[in-house]
Amino acid sequence: MAAHTSQSVAKAAGDDVENDVAARGRSRRTDSDSGNRGGSRGGKGASGLRRAVGTHWYAWAMVAPVVLVLGVIIGWPLVRGVYLSLTDANERNVSRTIGVRHIEATYEFVGLDNYVDVLSDPVFLQRLVWTVVWTVACVSITFTLGLALANMLNREFRGRAAYRMALILPWAVPGFVSVFAWRFLFNRDNGILNKILDGGGIAAIPWLDDPTWAKFSVVAVNVWLGVPFMMVALLGGLQSIPGELYEAAEMDGASAWQRFRHITLPGLRAVSMTVILLSTIWTFNMFPVIFLLTRGGPGDSTEILVTQAFREAFITSPRDFAVSATWGVLILLLLMIFALVYRRSLRKQGEVW
């Protein structure tokens, strides 16, 4: 259950960022376009706004419910979460209703104490380092595999549709089902993987029992889950590259590698930058894979920032809502910084976004 939730939330967050970024990009482009044409210097004042509302009132009215709903389901929890992280709220002092009895909240505002505590605890740095390693490993492997598969599937060959279906399958299976299936495969004593290795005369591998193998295993499962999305997105990108470019390059005697390097990669640039950003945000917060496969174990070796936040809020007792909220805010800040830096660096490279 947790699997779904977190994924969809992560997706929502990802979509937001994308929309946001896309919207800004578009408006920038419009500005420069109009600049080029050398017209419409005015129309930016209050009268312009009034005219815009007057002309587009219908669009505003259509958008309003969405803005309202997003405000309620995202804005309010966000504000509330930030507030909680500045208090000492836990299970013992929040308000709750037990039957007819209502217990009032008694938690207090403590300022930045939680942040000081979390950041001064070496655990934060440990989790952050592994989270970054995990994200980079997952995204780079997923992207490389996705790109390779997309290139292979972009050719005409028999049974192409069947291959595409098969490769998209991991995406269609609910995340937690796949993760549980993998957990059975990875089982050291009774899992299929070790049975196969055993047949080949190789000693059983402690997939989920050894910190290094466990890290390997969670990355493998996440890659398995993530490749279909990459592949589909990149396949779409590949098909939008005009065939004439390849023909022309071939006429000029460009090798396959040169064609890939100078036509395919630049052609995929816009789409790959977007999917890498999305994939990074999802992976950074990929709760279900870690939680369901290893529960952060063995020990705490595969615990990432979000699973740690969950641990604070749900596993220890009394549940510490304030500290969990603090972890959440820190995660959000990290991702916001990442998105900003990423966009900056793209803009420097002249990417039109």
Add this chain to the structure above:
Amino acid sequence: MRRGIAATALVATLALAATACGGDDKDAAGGTQAGGELSGTVTWWDTSNDAEKASFQKIAEAFTAKHPKVTVKYVNVPYGDAQNKVKNAFSSGSDAPDVIRADVGWVADFASLGYLDEVPAETAKKVDAEFLSQAAASGKYEGKTYAVPQVIDTLGLFYNKKMLADAGVQPPTTLEELKTAAAAIKDKTGKAGLYLRGDDSYWFLPLIYGEGGDLVDAKNKTVTVDNPAGVKAFKTARDLVTSGAAITNATDGWNNMQTAFKTGQAAMMINGPWAVADSYAGDQFKDKANLGIAAVPAGSVKAGAPQGGHDLAVYAGSKNTAAAHAFVEYMTSQEVQVQSAKDLSLLPTRTAAYDQPDVKGSEMVQFFKPAVDKAVERAWIPENGSLFEPLKVEYTKAITGASSPEDAAKSAGVEFRKILKGWK
């Protein structure tokens, strides 16, 4: 933060939705005691395992024979998720069960949060007079009784008589003997001597008690897990695995342990009475007489196993407390306890039940009773349950070699002091 909070809320909602499948207690209201007759619905969340649940469901639903107007809604909640699910349900108040089967370690926690309804004075008196004193102690918090003990248990050494006989060894009484026996077993049968559960720190307790230590000293408000006895216990755990005496896993421990023992991959395991019914289902124990049980092997100081068990408690927000308390009384009655001792080899909490022929006739009960009498009582503090999580992390690290026994003990101590604020 939107992630955290939204995910939090959604996880909580989904957890509730999942459990609500079984417990639609919209009609749990009512509970009117018209003319002293109980009515309404009692929703019971039971945490017993797969081998036990059918028996408990039957017993629970038979309550209707005594109180025809009361419907019992039986919901099985897997033990591993139960503490969380119960907390989610209790704190939100909607779709909460009326009665829960709580691990003895949870009662003080739930009671301190105000979730439990005090046991009626009459029943509380009976609990004091007719139940084993150490079982009764687990249902109390700050001098008040919040839960009635249903079963009591402790850990013992389960062994495969045939495998031990084949290897020519006696059931070990100390860890040293265990290592010798394991070597002989590996030699003769090629199988492992012991399965030591590596993903749950409850199984660490016999090791620390064996060295004369304990997790905490509640009287003096002192954390003791990181003292020399604790360090020694982590060393022992590591040594059992590295010496080849024991096999272990850091995930899926329960299933792997039961599979290994039932199929003869391991000759011994440390486990409790709740595993008896499941073990009998295995190939190795088609002949029930092949299952032997002994006291947990002693460490360098003594042999010690934790006292565990389950209590039944009523939710303070239940709309039908009268029927719920009656249900608890029924489920902990002598008749029911004797029945589960007979069917599932579970140990009664009523002193008088041990005089019944069915209980006397159960070999497992006869073994575990003296073991329970000697079992180490844990500190019944609200934080009891939450100590196991950081301990698990360190125990698994020590057992898989990810950190040294000294570091594991030290980190466990640090984490414990974070939970037990103000303790030494």
